[in-house]
Amino acid sequence: MQKLKKIAIWVGVIAYLILISGFVSGRREAMLCNKVNIVIADSLSKRFLQKHDIVDLLGRNNLLSLGQHISQVNTDQVEKLILKNTLIKKCNVYTTVDGALNIDVWQREPVVRIIDNQGQNYYLDIEGSVIAMSHRFTPHLLVVNGNIHTPFNPNKVKNIYDREYTKSAATLRQIHAMALHIKASEFWNAQVVQMYVDKNNEFEIVPRIGPHLIILGPPNDYAEKLEKLKIFYTEGLNNVGWNQYLKINLKYKDQIVCTKL
Incomplete structure (x- = not known):
């Protein structure tokens, strides 16, 4: 009997996770990209870049993504474009369920x-x-x-x-x-x-x-x-x-x- 209860609990948990996952996925599909968050990690010690440089670069290459469905934002493409700049050592690009395109950048020393x-x-x-x-x-x-x-x-x-x-x-x-x-x-x-x-x-x-x-x-x-x-x-x-x-x-x-x- 105890074993059946445990199985039932686990089945319930799995069903809940599947339901929540589907809900989040559906919400993500419908969410539009409404903002771009840019963090230049070492901007105080190295002042080569400013945030608007990244925004301008994305705009010139039609990758700014504002108004686009967040699930369709090509983060790999954005990252590859940013890394073509010789000033940039590392770049991490990702989206979040609140409709944000997030870009973290580290400059070379x-x-x-x-x-x-x-x-x-x-x-x-x-x-x-x-x-x-x-x-x-x-x-x-x-x-x-x-x-x-x-x-x-x-x-x-x-x-x-x-x-x-x-x-x-x-x-x-x-x-x-x-x-x-x-x-x-x-x-x-x-x-x-x-x-x-x-x-x-x-x-x-x-x-x-x-x-x-x-x-x-x-x-x-x-x-x-x-x-x-x-x-x-x-x-x-x-x-x-x-x-x-x-x-x-x-x-x-x-x-x-x-x-x-």
Whole structure:
């Protein structure tokens, strides 16, 4: 008898769930899209995007969906369109039973600004993805210019670590690795303002403090070279003064060659 009661209860629960599901489904079918909720998760720290940019993008591509049955809104299509913007790292698009189209967006985090040998400007984010320049927001970042080849259109979603760019983006990969190293160091992040790549693919660094130019040379062993320079700064320049040298050359192994002003 108890067993029959349990079965009856479960049958009742299942029937109720089916009824509610059908009710919600029917309500959803009839509901029109009446609003678009956009959340830009990190808009305080990165001001590349504003909500109206997303609205304008959807409007230009006839995907704003207002007045359309909510069940017919193609969230995948909306998401793919938004992710074509190089500023956007992640996007989550979904609808709710109250008739809302919800769009959550996360922006990329730039670590270095590139000015290549054709004068093209763009950023690289922490993962090596390209970020097109924005007219709205210019973050204070390390700038690298000079003999830099860009093997892709910087206005399209690309990553320098894609297999197709193994050779053609070699210099960009070196720059990116150094930029991450500099960003991770409180000392170097404050001291390094700009880097220049010469015709021999050797690097020069413009520091924030001091009139000297740092000749890094080939980018191999850059971490070791910078550590050696940091010791020279703290144990040498702190004693003799920071305005003594025109150039500090780190090209040669186990040596620091200085040219006086």
